[in-house]
């Protein structure tokens with residue numbers, strides 16, 4: 568299947584669907600084909616990808632030691648009450 | 653807040669797609685090895701479980717509660733996990749479900765003074781983009797401000813901007829961008845139509861970018877009209 572030529576507007580419109588991996592392989596390939604050839608859209612896509620990665624990184628925060636301890640205590644309690652298989 | 657986890661908690665890849673796969677039932681011969689197996693897999697996921705819970709709840713105490721509850725559920729239901737390879741996705745799915753059921757339960761109760769429970773739809777034009785702000789022609793004299801923006805942007809700035817989003821927006825963007833759920837999975841999890849997921853996501857992104865732009869200007873991270881060119 569050859570890529571379908573998209574306009575910049577069409578690419579920008581579907582950019583987040585592309586970054587969110589919501590597009591089917593053909594649609595994603597069409598976007599990628601355009602991004603490889605269009606500096607403006609590529610720059611925009613890279614910006615959104617970068618920001619998206621930073622948002623994703625906010626989902627990692629050092630778990631407090633008291634939470635780790637709380638979980639150990641909870642598991643101990645289950646162990647004590649006997650593991651029934 | 654530091655991103656650097658301790659050495660015994662290596663940071664996993666941020667984007668993981670959780671898809672259930674079938675596999676052989678796991679067998680544990682002894683209770684001790686079962687516990688050991690569980691804790692070994694749990695340990696490297698703790699910072700991500702807690703961070704995800706914190707983004708979903710906005711509140712450290714609530715985040716700790718849902719992580720503890722999810723881990724307990726996982727431990728008691730470990731026999732139901734068919735494929736050890738799916739442990740991570742399975743555990744995060746339990747965490748998400750734990751949060752969502754609690755969240756929906758709370759939203760059913762009248763919220764004192766909060767408009768968070770209602771669908772935030774008014775006044776949200778989904779047209780603002782941070783990219784365009786950073787690429788205005790008059791700014792190009794100073795080159796691209798992207799690097800300046802990203803270098804100046806701290807994790808706590810982003811956390812604050814995310815936490816300031818209305819509940820429905822925040823939860824949607826966290827499920828998609830932090831947890832990697834598909835739109836359809838989010839629709840199913842939250843019990844809303846697919847179109848609602850899409851519009852919440854658009855608006856969440858628009859509001860988030862607006863907030864980050866305002867923050868960048870206030871913090872002097874980017875030059876803007878009226879600064880008299882004092883910034884680079």
Ligand SMILES: [Zn+2]
Pocket residue numbers: 574575576578601605606607608609
């Ligand atoms: Zn283009």
